[in-house]
Amino acid sequence: MSDRYGHIPVLLHEVLDALDPRPGEVYADCTTGLGGHALEIARRIGPSGCLMLNDWDMGNLRRAEERVRASLGADSPEIQTFCANFAGFSKRIASSGRMADMVLADLGFASNQMEDPQRGLSFSREGPLDMRLASQESAPTNTPGSSEHVPHSAADLVSSLPVSELERILREFGEERRAGAIARKIDEERRTHPISTTSDLASIVRSAVGRSDSAGIDPATKTFQALRIAVNDELGNLDALLHSVEAAMLGTSRSPWLAPGARVGVISFHSLEDRPVKRMFSSLRDRGLADDLLSGHVGPSVAEVEANPRSRSAKLRAVRRR
Numbered sequence: 001m002s003d004r005y006g007h008i009p010v011l012l013h014e015v016l017d018a019l020d021p022r023p024g025e026v027y028a029d030c031t032t033g034l035g036g037h038a039l040e041i042a043r044r045i046g047p048s049g050c051l052m053l054n055d056w057d058m059g060n061l062r063r064a065e066e067r068v069r070a071s072l073g074a075d076s077p078e079i080q081t082f083c084a085n086f087a088g089f090s091k092r093i094a095s096s097g098r099m100a101d102m103v104l105a106d107l108g109f110a111s112n113q114m115e116d117p118q119r120g121l122s123f124s125r126e127g128p129l130d131m132r133l134a135s136q137e138s139a140p141t142n143t144p145g146s147s148e149h150v151p152h153s154a155a156d157l158v159s160s161l162p163v164s165e166l167e168r169i170l171r172e173f174g175e176e177r178r179a180g181a182i183a184r185k186i187d188e189e190r191r192t193h194p195i196s197t198t199s200d201l202a203s204i205v206r207s208a209v210g211r212s213d214s215a216g217i218d219p220a221t222k223t224f225q226a227l228r229i230a231v232n233d234e235l236g237n238l239d240a241l242l243h244s245v246e247a248a249m250l251g252t253s254r255s256p257w258l259a260p261g262a263r264v265g266v267i268s269f270h271s272l273e274d275r276p277v278k279r280m281f282s283s284l285r286d287r288g289l290a291d292d293l294l295s296g297h298v299g300p301s302v303a304e305v306e307a308n309p310r311s312r313s314a315k316l317r318a319v320r321r322r
Helices: 012-019 036-045 058-075 086-095 111-115 154-160 163-174 179-190 198-209 221-232 234-250 271-286 302-307
Strands: 026-029 050-055 078-083 100-106 258-268 290-292 315-321
Touching: 012 036, 012 100, 012 258, 012 315, 026 036, 036 050, 036 058, 036 100, 050 058, 050 086, 058 078, 086 234, 100 234, 154 163, 154 179, 154 221, 163 179, 163 221, 179 198, 198 221, 221 234, 234 258, 234 271, 258 271, 271 290, 271 315
Parallel strands: 026 050, 026 100, 050 078, 100 258
Antiparallel strands: 258 315, 290 315
16 A cells, blocks of 8 residues: 555565575665665664665655654664665665665655656646656766766757657657657657647647557557666666676675675566666576576566456566675
């Protein structure tokens, strides 16, 4: 069930079983959101433990910390917060002098982000064509070559990218087979007027490819996914995290950040996220660096999907460092 924060953590019981939190341990949450997983892990690690909470959205990071403290009071663990994307989270953990016993990256976004029209994440809600997951109140200054730069909005990409690059993004990040037709239609429309709202873009995509398919899926779905991934460099950040896990398990990290026996879990929601996780975790297992905790992956139960339809495509994979 959701609480006053309007949040239902995905695969909560499966995460707790895989990460197996114990009193006094250090938990690193790469994508804290509204703190659903963090709160339940905090209950188990207790006041002698430590929560290291990371999120790109300062508002949600504050809500998550408040949630844990309000729920647990004096039984709350030590809490450290970091407002950034998760690509460099391992360096922040190491610089704190801690090593994580548990790491979780839930690659979905918080329900309040999806429901906020100002985020522009949903074609079913009229709003600016933004899609940035970073809160603007906390966004760092752009630095060339830095993984912490403020992303351009989806409107910026749609208005400025060459047709060939738009087509590539839609094809690679949205797995959209009609990427060429959509990119050409976007180019045609932007020559006459700015494409600045979610409804603008959704209408253009629908006019390029038609209405919903036989499964009732809106034709704008894949385009919105592709642009969101591009805006936030989601796959680049995931790749950076996975390679930092690999380096820690190989012992080649400049600063150690994963404790011996550390458990690492990733919740993905589509194949573009799941494939690199599956490959990396399989490689770690095959090289004798980690043990697979779930014999592949687990998904939501029928009951969870009924209670929270957004969990339908979720997959949890988890390994333990040897």
